[in-house]
Amino acid sequence: MKILVPVKRVVDYNVKVRVKSDNTGVELSNVKMSMNPFDEIAVEEAIRLKEAGNADEIIVVSIGPKAATETLRTGLAMGADRGILVDYDGETEPLAVAKVLKAIVDDEQPGLVLLGKQAIDDDCSQTGQMLAQLLGWAQGTFASKVELADGGFHVTREIDGGLETIKLAAPAIVTTDLRLNEPRYASLPNIMKAKRKPIDEKTPGDYGVDMAPRLTTLKVEEPPKREAGIKVESVAELVGKLKEKGAIA
């Protein structure tokens, strides 16, 4: 089985993002970029499936600028076998990405597409679901456990009420939640090996997809600053204040 893992280049999760002074977006120049953490979990899961003998090839794909090659190299250094860069400089929206991914799935015929449940830049949480719809495949989202079973997959999902296990027919789409696994560190020998692994360079045009955004960003602003609280002298005063605010009857 082949596994396809789409990976997105995003602002590193440790970076404190700042809104640009012209309110058109967030500051991206001189900011550390990394692989979306949920995608890292997806790569890790794919590698574990391969190590367990359940997959024979892992392909990482990124739709983004040339610099996303680094993100692909990270995936290759973790243990993926080859990469595909779909070179595109503009903003990527879930539907356009899902369409490109569908075309790649048609080419590559993977048995499983493992995606992050969302990217930490726009937090859309849509690409996996849209891809499942475009392909007409089964989907297991927010996975905290993935097992091969009955010729398909058993996927345990994190839902509000607890955990739900569903049975998917192969081929399928799975999106990863935080607790699925702890991604490994790319070791130095594997970083050096990744240098020699192939990365195909494509464009959205090669897949006949128009990436033009369908959404317009009107304005990006900092969240309002939290106002300083007040100190109360006694429990009675606290209860009084809460009643005043209508928080308690």
Added chain:
Amino acid sequence: MLTYPFMTPERTAFRDTVRRFIEQEVKPFASDWDEAGEIPWALHEKAGALGIFGLGIDEAYGGLGFDDVFLRAIAGIEMGRAGIGGAMASIGARNIMTGPLQALASDTIKEKALPDIVSGRKGGALGITEAGGGSDVASLATRAERDGDHWVISGSKTFITGGLKASYFVIGARTGGPGLDGISLFFVEADTPGFTRASVGAKMGWWSSDTATLYFDAVRVPAEHMLGEQDKGFLAIMNNFNMERLAMIAQCVGMAEVCLEDSTAYAVERHTFGKPLIKHQVIRHKIADMSAKIDALKSYLWMICHTIESGSMPVAEIAKAKVLGSKTLEFCASEAMQILGGAGYLRGHAIERIYREVKVMAIGGGSEEIMRDLAVRQMGV
């Protein structure tokens, strides 16, 4: 911010890996380990799995099969950024003894020791310093006498990093007359009869590092345990110092960066006299000075790496940069502590730990005095 032309994608990726490793596997435990006076052995193995002990070691012995001094420096900087030099010294000690093993040991010894040391399963340490003196290596007094097809080693070593737990040692011992022409290197296993060890006792810093005194009471080792030629050990020891010092310079960079970053972050948050600390000119100057010194040190380090990668060993520059490194760290630790005020003086704070670790960087691996002397001697005067 400076851009360095030496950062290839692989070097950047390696830096990211080590940085994340340190953030997740070391920093959260730093204070506890320091207080406990030791680190869990698992840290040796986890670090080994990253491949950081394999530079310059053949693939056949679990190494990487290539060397890149930039990668050594990058590992050093990131390890310095852990803000717990003792733990890093403890796992890194093996790096100053695997070089001589790779270069000089027989295939049998390499096969036996290197894979376990490089993977982190077992420890290795280098024993040069003796109670009688560390700077004057040429005067070391531990003796090895030939007896049939064995050498019999008698004497002791002290201040040996990693020495309490290491399974394997590379030590210097006298096989000939006095002076630098009578010294040879030996491979010694910890379970050899006559070998014993003890802790050096409480130290100013590097609490989590196991620093040992080693005793050799007629320790018999097979003749093939002599590394390299008889009486030619001094040169090997001196060559080996270069990479040890380079790693120490890199650690000074990383530790000084922590001083700069932690104190800047604190100055932004802390208010005194009605405004953030960072808005007071005196504090801004401290931050500018720390930053400038670190830039200079780091740039120096990268140029030294570049020179080495281009095929020559800048012995004098390594020595000078080591002095600049410990001086920079001393300055930054002190200024950072001033900015933090009382908060930085509390045990458990990285700056407090780093402050206690400055002096070992100024003394170990060749003291500031000896480094300056060496640098000037390289000028032929």
